[in-house]
Amino acid sequence: MNGSLIALFVWLLTANVLAMIPSKDNHWRRAYGLIGLGVPLLVWVFWENPVWVGLLALLAGMSVLRWPVIYLGRWVRRKAGL
Template sequence: MTLSLVLACLWAVAANLLAMLPSRDNHWRRAYALIAVGVPILGYVTWQNGPWVGLMVLAAGMSVLRWPVIYLGRWLRRRL
C-alpha cells in the first residue's frame, strides 16, 4: 500500500472519529477542515496511483462529506 493510500485511509478514520463527536454548528467547521486536508491528499493519491484510484478515493470522500456535496449541487443548480 502506498503512502498516499495510507494517508487517505487515515483521513477517512479521522473523518469518522470527528463525526462521532458532538458539535454546535452541525460539523461544518470540521467539514471545511477535512476538505482543506483532503484535497491535497486526493491529488497525491491520483498522482501516485492513477486516475481510477483517485476517482474511487474521491467517491469515498464524497460519501463521507455528503452534505457539503449536496449543498454544492443545489448552489450550482441555482446558478444555472
C-alpha cells in the same frame, strides 16, 4: 501500499471519528478542515495511483462529506438557472 493511500485511510478514519463527536455547528467547521486537507490529499492519490483508485478515493470522500457535496450541487444548479 504507498504513502498516499495510507494518508487517505488515516483521513477517512479521522473523518469518521470526528463525525461521532457531538458538535454545536452541525460539524461544518470540521467539514471545512477535512475539505482543506482532503483536496491536496486527493490530488496526491491521483498523482501516485491509477485513475480508478483516485476515483474511488473521490467517492469515499464524497460519501463522508455528503452534505457539503449536496449543498455544492444545489448552488451550482441555482447559478446555472436549472
